[in-house]
Each structure stands twice: as structure tokens, then as C-alpha cells.
Amino acid sequence: MGAQESQDAEEAALENIVVTGTRLARSGYDTPTPVTVLGAEQMEADAPQNVADIVNQLPSVVGSMTPNTANLQISSGRAGINGINLRSLGQSRTLVLLNGRRLPGASNDGVVDINTVPQSLIERVEVVTGGASAVYGSDAVSGVINFIMDTDYVGIKADLSGGMTTYGDDDTLRATLTAGTELFDGRGHFIASVDLADREGIFGVPRSWNNGGNFSMFNPDYTPTGGQPEILRLSQVGLSTALGNGIITNTALRGTAFGPGGMPYQFQFGSVLRDPWMQGGDWADAQANDKVTLTPMEKRQSLFTRFSYQFNDNVEGYLEYSNSEYDARGWCCSQFNVANISIQADNAFIPETVATQMATLGITEFRLGSMNGDLNPIESSNNRGAERYSAGLAGSFDMAGSNWSYDLYAQHGVTNTTEFARTTNRDHFAMALDAVFDPATGQIVCRSTLTDPNNGCKPYNPMGVGVNSQATVDYLYRGTGTEGVLYGPKREQKLTQKVYAISVQGAPFSVPAGDVSLAFGFEHRSEEISGVADSISANAGWFNGNYKPMFGKYTVNEAYFETIVPIIENRLEFNGAVRATDYSTSGNVTTWKAGVTFSPVDDIRFRTTLSRDIRAPGLGELFEGGGAQTNSVSDPFNNNETVQFLGIISGNPDLKPEEADTFGFGVVLEPSFLPKLRMSADYYDIEISDAIGSVGVQSIVNRCFEGNQNFCDAITRGIGPLGTEVITEVRRNPFNYVIVKAQGVDLAANYGQIDMWGGDLSFSGIATHYIKETSDDGITEPTNSVGQIAGTSPPDWVFRTTAMFNRDAFTASLTARGFSDGVYDNNAIVCTSGCPVSTSINRTVNTNDIDGALYFDLYSAYRFDLGDADAEAYFVIRNLLNDDPATIHNGPSGVSHQLIAANPALYDLLGTVFKFGLRVNF
Template structure:
């Protein structure tokens, strides 16, 4: 594709422009020879057209001849919409439909509440956001992506959006396009705008008041203005969203109703069906306790339940929830769990049920769906006419924002047994999320203890094709596992943004041989600060507090009091002995440090604190925890992030000569210096010498880059009012930059505009662009992160899963071969294909909790390279007044794309190719030391990297092609019907997505995944999406608007894959079905200075397909029917 763009389109554009230039010159010469001068009226009309700078170029020109496709959004559209923020409105535009809105940020670190535009779904870091053509400081640590909530709403005049590369005009990062926010100038008067709007149909709302005031002084030479805004949005939790609380499940692990044998991919029974009102019994707050057991394996001809015998105390295979072995807690008492109507037949551990105990199934995935946010935004500025041709502009803004969100609860597995350590030893801390407890635990209910002591485990022999596994002799196993889910992990972000701009701009009628000179010189300084507080628990303190016993002798003061075992041991053995570090007060976190330091809890300051402050914690059941114990295990990390940006920008433009009567040659030259700086401190200091279930790691030491850039543009009118047509222009742009990180770069652009007649125009462009790695991608330190709910691509059950859009027969074959090679390298062997008549040799890992790992930056990244091509047709037929039609075709290809794949993607990439992907495999570690888990993804306790490493690398490529379409029509009903019924205005704008392919397999660059017309979590990519708006204005004081947002069906599973396994799911579940959201707004001009607006968003309460279950797809508007009311006051 790259060759086709660079050669076919670029060469074609240049040749076409050259031919037109020659013809235009010949035309001018012919006219001169004939002695016929151009008609004066036409010249006068042309001279009256105001030439302006339009986003996409620095050369002033007739806006109808703008060289690149342009989408405009005005202030009225932003204020009258029912969407409660600018980003929520922009995200309804198809070109920006995958933008990051606040509800997309609840699962990410430090980004809660941000609003980041994302053109063409290529990533917010590939969209350049400008304010009046100048840079704006980025919001997230080390990132250049702009939080557009920081741009004052009432000050916005227009938003101009160009799609396609624009780095030669504006610099790096304009890979998929540019958003340029144009602010109001010389505002005189007062304007107040207030809005109350629901953000969820359950009543959560946004409240906003904006005030703008300005005054002209000194005979209108000086304008001073001030803007203030208060904005508060309620948080939306899972429990607030009605359809999520319906508990829809479709295809979740443990809920399938049939498993196909390996020999028959289609056994005629549907594998998964949808369920509603589902609860999850194995994820209850403060947990459930399951006695060691083994589930009877099914016959191989119907392998619903695999053979998962119980062999070691820590094996997840031992703890499948079971109606006769699983206890839940009502206050301090325990009882066998009520499984209600248990659903799902497949798998050993099936913890989903309808009715009975448990929590709503989607509540565990994350509490917050939209962060709670409160913001204050202020901006002041002045414009001063130094002379008739020179203007001085200055502006300053300051913003504060606080937001809060809660994610998944903390999670631990406590293995109840007397095998690992004795009564005189502290419990074993196996990992950040796993520890042992002895059976003398003071909080363990007597009936649970009795059940554990009497527990017998029956393992099973291999099943045959027709017979389930036969039971072996039961053996005594006094083991149980308490799966504890504790306090929620929360985040608060306290953001501050300051930005200062000072600019001089002026004009001259002539400078040397250049006419109509315009120049500007500006300096921008921006600073974004964020204090992020992430709250969770201290893993070591949790384990010590949970290891509670009775102080029968009153060693610590009160006989029979419940105390921490560790404190009792310390008081009973105050003199440290050589054996302490290997048993009594062994410090599993710090053990192995130089000499004996760290072997014993008393060897370090933090160990001493943990020991002396230990407060017993009852982990058995919700509501049984003392506040003192919760305070003891509580932990927080506070990180202060800073982004700084400086930009010094100068540009001059003008007109040269008119050689052949087509118009003056336009020219623009400029230079830019930019500095970006980022820092994040506090993570290391607030972590200290503690083992926290949080994102721990090193501080982000200050890092920066600087760039020095020069740029230029040239526009060459080819002809005007010629026999070849009405007008044509060839233009080009070039930029050279020198970065302190990546060195020298060059980019360019070529544009051609051709208007054969006044009614129609054709525009085409080719642009090369770059994106320089941001500071976070380059220099972020390694910090802890988690791989939650791993889906191991080497698991036999996953290898033999139904085919889907992203899992094909070829990938299945590759996985079998590659997983076999991985296991062989460790001296192990498994039946990954499920080919044998038994499943005892299968590899079916059971990850009881998340796997810890690290993520960080890569200082060796290269810039991304991008080529884009556009071809536009603009039709404004004179025979249909007030009609405009626009078609914009685009192609974008990004190579050397910087991508940070998830641990799940890396695990898949490791084994999905035709051979092992060494780069991906090197980031996934299968070295869990726990017996029976040696091939699991994981690492020993205390390992500095954990089970995986995530980081950014240059290996991906992205390609996208599509067609934007716009139509606008205005109709005066009196002219049409003879009745004064007002005016109708209709517009429709949409996108036909032809291709959206991502290549993220570093071992096989041709291995692409097509996302066009697929449902993607966070925001789908429909093949066709459009928004239509019909406004009726019956009088000067009233208008009524109906807006419809329509999306074509998106594939959940590709039909091509479905035919390989037609019983995998119901036939009507392959796609989402079409989706339409209807909004209605009424605006009433109550007085000359007061207007009121009311309306409803998603009037018919449209919801996403039930086959998407509980995953949140923001493009389907998950928040239901909601109302809004607003008022605007503009005194005369």
C-alpha cells in the first residue's frame, strides 16, 4: 500500500499539476495575444472575497480553495447539544467516534477524567490539538495528548478539523489530523451560560456555569476579557447503570453450556447462550472459602469438565466452587453457599448462578464507570492594537480539577492448612496476592474448621471416550482456600493547568518584492501538574494481620484476646536467634538481602513497624473487619506529575507575482523552537520499603527533548477563469526538524485544488508526517502493573476454543507447535492439541488471581512514519440553491508505529505466528516456582520483573481507508409552500470505513487484524456511521432539532469463522445489529437577551446488543435516556 500511495498518487498529483500549469500559462498567453483583457466585473468580485488563514495552511486564501478536507464545529453547536462536554459532542462525529471520553478512563492509571480527541481511531497521541494554531501542553504524564476540557467553552468560536497528515505545516504528531480550536476575539459585553444535564438515566448529572465578560477601551484599541467556569459531574458506578445490573452474560468463562470434542468441532449442540440476572458467587466481597476438592471429568466425547485433580495445597485445581464445599459468611457465621440456579456446564470452576449468593456479575470488573469530577477554569486576556498594523495579544489561564474513581477490589488467596509452617512461625507469604494461614486462625468459624479437618478429596482416573473419569480412593486433605476480595482500589487526581501566551502579529502591504505581508511571533508556556493518589493495601501487612490467633496466656496483656501471631512470637521470643529468619519471624519480602539483614521482620525499619503495629484482621466475610485493622493494611502511593511545554513560533506569509493572470503566488516561511519536559516523583518515596498491591516502581526522573524546526509553504495558482476551468492551484509544504532525541527529520506535503466550474471543486493531497516518541514512551521508569484474568494461549481448552474473527485454524495449528516448543525448552510436555484419549496430559492452568509484572519506557524508539492521501469533491449546484455535498476519500498508512502491547497480546504473539516470536516471548516469563505451576505465566516472589514486561517498541503498522460524506440543505418553507412556516435546515455527515487494519505481530509484519466493521471494547468501528440533524425554525424565537446517530452492525464474530464451527453460538449473535440514538432539542429565545434550551438524549433508550454482555462500548451510548436544560444570557 505504501508504494501505491507514494508513487501512484504523489506522482499523479505532480504530473496533473504540471500539465495544468503549462495549460494555464498557454491560456494566459493566448488571451494576451488576442488582446482580450479579463472582464472587470469578475476581477472586482474576486477582489471582494476575504482571504483568510484556514487550518491546514499558513497562506491566506479564499476559504473555498482550502487545500485539505475541513470539518467545522461552531460554538452554537457545542452549547445547544445535549452532550454535557465538548468531547462528548465531538465523539458523536464519525471521524472522532473513538475519542477518549471520561468513561473510558476508569481502568487506567493517572488518566481518570481526561478528554482526549482521537481522529480516525488511530490513537489520541496521533491527533494534534492546537489553540489558535499554537500548541497546548499535554495532560497525562509525558504525553502530548491534550485534555480539551481545558479549553474555555464560551471562548470557542469554531473548531476546525482536518483529517490526514499535516506535520509539514504544524510539526510532529499531526499523523491522523489536527483539531484547531479558534477562540473569539475582541469580545465586548457579558455572556452567561448554565447547563444541567443527566450523564446517566439513573439521575447522575453534570452541572456547569460559564461566564465571559469583555470590554473595549482606548477607542477600541484595547480589549480585555475574563472567563470563568465551574463544572461538576457525578460519578457513575456499575450499580447505577440498569442494563449492567441486569447481569447479562454471554460466553464468559465458566458459563458455556457445551464443549465440543477435539474430533468434532461441531457436535450439534450450541456452545454458549445468553443469560440474564447472573450473579458471581466466587467473587464475593471479603470472599468465600472452598474446601479442597476435585471435579469429576466428563467423557471425552462430551468434554464439558476437564480432568483437574487436586495435588498440591496451592493448586487452583483444588478449589473449584462446589455446593457441598463452598462456604459464605453472614456476619461472623458461615454456611454453605446457595448456588441458586447454577449456569454453565463447561469447566471445573463454575461460579456463575441466577439467584442465590454472590454479587451482580459485572460489579467485580470495576466499580466506577465515569469518574466523579469537579473543575474550575479561568482565563483572562487582552488584545492591544499597538498600531494600525500591529497587534499585541496576551492570555493566561489556570485550571484546577479533582476527580475520583474506584476500580477492582484488592484480591488475595489465603491457603488454609497446617503443612507449610508451624504454630510458632509467621505465615508464609508466597506472593503479593497469596499467603498461607494455619487452621488455628482465631477468626475461622468452627463449622468451617470442622469441615476442613474432615475433608476428603477424591481424585479421578482418566475418562474414556464414552465414560467419565472413575473415582480413586479418597484421601484426607485438610486444605481450603479463602478467596478474599478486600477494599476497593481507588484513585484521586488533582490536576492543575497553567498556560500563558504572548503574541505579536501584524501586516504590511509590501515588503521588498512581497505583497500583502502578514507575520506573527508568539511564545507559549504551558504546565500541567497532577497529584495522583492510588490507594490499595500493603500485601505483607495484610498477611500478617490475617494470621490472627488467641493469646491464651495473655502474653500481650489480655488472656484470650485475638492478636497477630507475629506479635505473639516476638513477645515470646524477644531475643533474636539464628533460626528466627528461617521460621519464627521470617520476612518473606526482604529475605535474601546482604548477609542476614532482611531475613527477620526485626532486621528492617519497615519490618519492625509492620510487626509492632500489627492489628488482627478478620478476612472471613464482609462487615467483620475492624476499622483499626483496615487502617493497618491501608496503603497509598502519591505521585506528582509535571508536564512543561515551551513553544517559540514565528511565521511570515505573503504574495509574490502573478505571472499568467491566475493569481499571486503565495508563500509562507517560519521557524519554531519547542521544548517538552516531564517528571513524576513520589512513587519511590511513598512506596518505601513495603510490598504493596499497587503500581509501585521508580520515580520518573525529569526528561525532556527540544526541537528546532524550519518550515515553508508555496501555493502556485495555475489558472483562473480559463477554458480549462474556473480555478486551479498547486501547493506544497516542507518542514525540517532537529530533535535532541531522534535527530533530524523531514516531511512534506503536496496539494492540488481544481474547480472546473463554480459549482464543483476537486481537491487532492499527499502528505508525509511523523510522530516523535513522547517522553513517557521514551523514558517512563519500570512500574508495577497487573495482568488480570489471564487467558493463557497455551491452555489446551483455549487452543481448542471455537474459531473467531481473531482466532483461526492457522493460529490453532501454530499454537500447538509453538507451545510444544516452549514447554520442551523447560523439559516439559503437554497435550496442547487435546489429541490423546485422556486429558491428564493437557495443560489447563487455573489462574486464581492476576499476575504481577512491570511496564516502562524504551529510550531506543524511532519516530513513526506516516503517508496520507486525500481526494475530495465539493458540489454546490447553482440549480439547487442552499445545497452542499462533500465527499472526502482518505488513506493513511503508519509504519514504525510505536505500540505498547498488553501482556495478553504479548502472550498471544509469542505463539500465534508460524514460529516462536522471540521478541514477544522474551517479555512473558513462565517460571512460577509453585509445584504444579511451573509452566504458568509468573515468577518467583520478589522477582524484580514479575511475570511479564510491557513497553513500547517500533514494530506495528496501521492502515486505514475510508470515505467521509457531508450534505447540507436549507429550505425556506414560505418560498416553497407560500405559507410562513419558517425554515428547515438539514445536514448529514458520516463515514464509510473501508479498511482499518492493525499489524501488531513483530515476528510477522504481514499478520494484520482487520477492525473495520468490528465491535471493539471501548468503542466499535462500524462500517458506516452517520449523524443527521433536522432543525425546524418556525419563528425567529423558536427552533426544534432532531438529531439521529446511526451505526451499521458490527461483527462480534466474523461469519467466515462461524462457518467453521456453526454450533459455537446462536446464529443471530454474530453481530451487534444496527444502532440508532435519537436526540431532541427545543431552543426558545425568551427575550432578546435570554434563551432557554431543553431536550432529551437517547430519547428511545437504545441499548447495545445483549450479545455484548457487560463489556462497555461507548459508541453505543451505554447511559440510556437522559434530559438536559440550559440557559444563555447575553445582555444587550
């Protein structure tokens, strides 16, 4: 990508929208594809623990996968990943590069984990906000994130920082050290950089905004003709069918709950009650969403080295090696058994008073709901290591009277992942629940032990808390496989990427308007995945996890050509590119781009692009082996009763690449009467055909209920705890059947270097107005999801503005960032009376609004001499006013009872965060 040379030096805080997005070196606003540049000064002012933290603040980036949003991604192995999501179109449609080169994925969907990018030597981040497949290759449907390293650095610099929240938690520490030197009389250059980061994390949710019992529930008084809303979003809501210590959910004993030591008591149901939810009563005892990590514990370390040697004036060779390792540990949730534990009358753990009542009433078994208070929260512990080797030659040569430059390189990248979960063994849990008295000894044993005395089963009591021994708990997590004793599902995967590429560029001839620039090149790439998992996961034997090893490979060959042709000198210019791509799995695809810039006068420039872009199916989409996870779904066949099921996800080797058509039109203003002002506005329109997708579980069940047999075929039913037929399994796999459309406008303005208060004051701002985002699956009428801010959809507006002041040795900046108000569902019908019939698409609800957010961040720094070194002490306050996130009422279906009452994809969850640091340059 072309460097943003002298112009970048003029920018103050957040550097302006520029227009590179090409392999032909350009500067300023001279080419048609807009690019946002995050420079070193802005990254230093934010002082992020992870560079992904500041990239995710860009208005064009919404819905990214972060360690805070991936708590429930245990079975997929994605917990802890930082994946960038441009345009809210998905991480897999955003191409991530390091110095213009691809990086190996961190999971089977090909998403690059920013945690494994060497971060301490990043000079700038270039974000191409437009289709760029013809220039950079497959996957650049929504754009490109290019991390540019400072490979010419000379000297020694160090940075040490630490921080915590205003609540005294989530301690962080980061240390970096970078050194660069010239060798061999200036012909050689060596650089090395080390980055160490540690985050304590927050286990649990020690924030008051999560304690109000804010959930959505089905209205118990709803009937299709009754005029009341079907969905109620209320406070003081808790589960009615599961407590941390257990509650009987049927028979005449319904509402008998169990406290410390297993002591039974009568649970007080709320006045608004429809299982599995209620409002009021003992709702606080039934809140279950505090067994998650507000932010996970993280450790990151990385090394980046580069050696280059100038053989002569025209040839330079270079070697690069980088190694990054990232560890994350977090809680997902409690083990939830929502009214699905069957307790027989001869169970030895039933308290005597309850057993007497059962005998009197003739009850032979009852159903129990429990969050299993004696068990550990379900936990993920993932390690990802990325290693990359690269060797190349770069230089120039003269041919046909013009000078050409080239870059030839080979790259080998490997990501090794270890995914581990702390969760229970299904068989052990089932056997341990069936506890009886041994007629020979009078001791409590597993019923299975009576016929198999050496099976090692330890009886488990789900009725109460503090009622189980550590030996019993250990047994529930244990599983014996061919690999020995296991304490949870485990998978090791290896993702290998090999790249061989050459690119050449030059200006071989001129036309009256100026030089015609050309660039062309070839790239061969292979992607491969292999792995091993425990034997119990192969049979879906764990409550969660159940990792399946994956094996697959594909290769791709690409050749591209790009040109810039001036038509009217300094006024009109054409930029075009074409790329031919051949996939071993899906054949040939051609991508292209055509763009024009037109400047009728010096103060204004128009730019437009039209492109065809592609995304090839990832390894997981092609070769996923059938991973399994436990989840919950509302079953409309049984009065929307919440049931647990096993979800099975498989790949589809017949997938073909997605194709996207992208149109962009923009205007850039640089008024001569205000020489320090720059503004731009860019409209984009993206349509992805044959988009790869799979229908959500709740949608599968709902569409089956509405009579679509194709969806019913994906559902398996079996006999539940009480002998009734329930959903036991739902299968999902991806297909090319979706059409995705997105429209929006990017705005940017920069006014810099105003003389004020004896120093320089500058302003910058960027914003994105999301207009449309739809996904048409051919089944239901597509809905515009813009403004649905309870999940990963984009708000109507996202913005970030910064004012920065420099005076002598002092620097300070104030940043305002946020997004507009939104709703839960654009299709919802809000009413409290006189409501129409509620449908699965147009639900009637009592409220639908969600507040947006406005946050302020403060940065200050002071430069001083420290011996022979230049030093800078800095202080950062993020979320200066300690604003709480807007409350999100999750539910009523799925595992919403395990979700915190805020959206981590958009809001700050931690409160005010303080960070102190010292930078030293020798």
C-alpha cells in the same frame, strides 16, 4: 488555520466539511485538505457539559479516551482524561491546538486533556481530518483538533445550566461568564472568561442492562476435535472462583461460601462450568461488575484572559493567560483475588464447622477466591491543572511591492497532575490474611505479630462480609514511608512545554492565474516531565497504582514553508508544504504535503493530497520508569486457568519517530440548480510505518505458548498459592515494529434555509465509512479491525444528521446519530457444531454479532428580553427514546469480570439525559 468567514454564517446546524487545513488564509472549499467545523450554533444546540462530548460525536472521531472509558487506567495515571482520537488511530496521533498553538500534555504519553481547555469562549472547533504534520508539526498523523477562541468579543454574556438523567442521577451544573471590552479609545481590548462545571457522577451501575450476567467463558466441553465452539457468549454467567464474600475453590470443601457475618453455606455451581466462569446456579451472587463508576464525579474550572494593544496600524501586541483545573474521582473495580488466597488450617477466622471438616478430611490449607466485600472499591482521584502564558506581536509590513503579515509569540505551558489511588498495601494484606490465635492471650492476631509485637498488623478476615473492623480496613490501605503515613499510592508530576515561534505569510508575486501565496516560519519547542511518587510504589507495594516518577526532556526545532499557486484561474490550484524537524532524541525528519484542487465547472470541485507525516515518541514511551499494576491473564500452559500477575511497563529511549504516508481524494458538489445544497465525499488512505507499539499481555502469553521464545523471555514464573508454578510477572515496553493502515470515506451534505411553516428549515449530515484498519506486528497476519465494536475499533459506519428549524424567537433541532452493527472479532468462526479447531487467532464462538445504535437528541430554545438584556431559555433531551446500549459479553480472560456489560467508547450508558439552561447577553 484560515477562518471560515462568510460561508460559516450560512450554515445552520452542523457546519459542512470545509477545506482549510493550511496556515494560508482560505475560505470555502478552496484548498485540498478537508476540515469539519463545529460552530457556536451547533455547540449551543448540544449544550455539552464538556466540549469533548460533542467532538466525540463526530463520525471521524472514534475510540476516544473519556472519563467513562478510563476507569481501569489507574496505574497509568490516565483515569479521568478526555483525549480525542481521530480515525481511531490513537489519541497520541491527534494534534490538539488552541488558537493554532500547541497545548502541554496531561499525562506522560502527551495526550492533551480536553478538560483543561478553556471552553466557555470557544467560537468554533476545526477538525482537520487528514495528515497535517508539514503544516502544523509533529503528531498530526490522523489530523488536528483546533479550538478557536473568540478573542474579539465585546459585551457580557452568561450561561447557567443543569441536568440529570431520567433515573434521577448524575446531576450536572455548569455556569459561565464572559466579558470583553475595548480600552484606550479602541486601541486596546481585554477579554476574560470563567467556566465552572460540576458533575455528581454515578458510583455503581444502577442500570438493568448490566444485571443479566452477560459474559464470555471457555466451553467446558471443548476439545480440538469435538466440533464444539471454544468460546461461549452467554447470559446468567458469573465467576466460579471468587465471590464478594469469599468461596473455597479447591479440596473437598470446594464450593463452601461465606455469607453475612461469615456464616458458611454451600454455593450452587452452574450447569455449565469451567473455572473461573459458570452459567446458572448462584450466578447472580458471583457477579462482580457493579463496583465501577458508570460516569465519574467531575469538577472543572477554567479562566481565560487576553489583553491586546494596537500600537499602530501595523503592529498589535497581545498577552494571554489561561488556567484550568480538573478533578475526577471514580471507582475502578473491586479488589479481586480470584482463587489466589491461601488459608492455612490454623487460621483463626475459619468458622468452627469448616475447621471441623478440615480436621476430619486432613486438609491443611485451602485456596479462597474473594472480591473482598468489606473493602472499598479501588478508587482513583486525579487532579490536573493546566496553566498557560503567551505573549506575542502580530502585524503587517510592506516588502518588495507586496504586503506581508506575521505572528511572533512565546508560550509557556505547565500541567501539574496529582494522581492518587485508594488500594491496599500488598505486604499488609499478606500479613493480615495470616491470622492466628495468640497462645498467650487467646486473641486473634497476625502471625507476624507473634514475633514482632509492635508491627501494628491488624488481622483480616476474607471469609464473609461485615466481619472486619474499620481499624483493620484502614490498616490494609496504610503504608508508612519516608513521607509519613500513606493511604494509597500517590504521584505528582509536572509537564512543562515551552514554545517560541514566528510565522510570516504574504503574496509576493502573481502569475497569470492569480496571486501566489507563501507562508514560512520557525518553531522551537521543549517538552519536559518530572515528578515524585511514594516510596511504596517504587517497590510495587500496592495492589494497584504503583506510580513511578518520571524524568525526561527533549527539544525540537522546526522550520516550514507553504505555498498556494494558482495554475488556471478559479479552476486549478496547487498547495504544497515542507517542514524540516530536528529532535534532540531522534535526529532529523522531513515532512511534506502536496495537494491539488480542480474545478472543471462551477458546480464541481475535485481535491487530492499526498503527505508524509510523523509522530515523535512521547515522554512516557521514551522515559517510563517501570510502572506496575495487578491484572489477570488466561494461562494456556495450565488449561487457560486465570492467574493474577504484576504487569511492568517500561519506556524505550531508542525509539524513533513514526512516519505516515497519507493519500486523500475528494469531490465537492455545489449544484447551481440547487443553490442551497452542498455535498462532499473524501477518501483517505493512511499507512504508518515504524509505528510504536507494545504487545498485549494475553498475546505475549499466547505467543509464548505457541513456541515464540522472545515472548517467553517477557514472562516470569514463580510458585503460586498451592505450590504450583504460575505466571507472576509480565513485562512490556514499546518498539518501532508495527505497520498501521487505515482507509475510509467521509461524506457530508448540507441543505439550508428552506422557507417552511413561517420559518427556516435546514438539514445537515456527516458520515464516515471505515473500510480498513490493520495493525501488522510482523508476528501474525494483520486483521482488519473495522466493525469490531466491543472495544475501541471503529464501526463500519458512523453518522450524525441534524434538522434545525428557526422561526422568530423559537429554535428547535432534532439530531439522529449512531453507528452500524458489528462483531466481536472479524477472525472468529461462528459455529455451534461441526466446528474446526480453534486457534488463538481464529477462535470458534457460538455467537459474534453486536447491535449498533441509533439515538435521537432534541433541542429547543426561546429568545426573549430580560430587562436590557437578550435572554434565551433552552431545553435539551439527549437519547430521547431512552435506548439501552447493546450488551457486550466481556471475557473470558483478563479482568473482564470487572467490566460493565456495554462499550462506553461507543454507546450512551446513562439513558435519557435532560438539561435546562438560560443564556443572557448584556
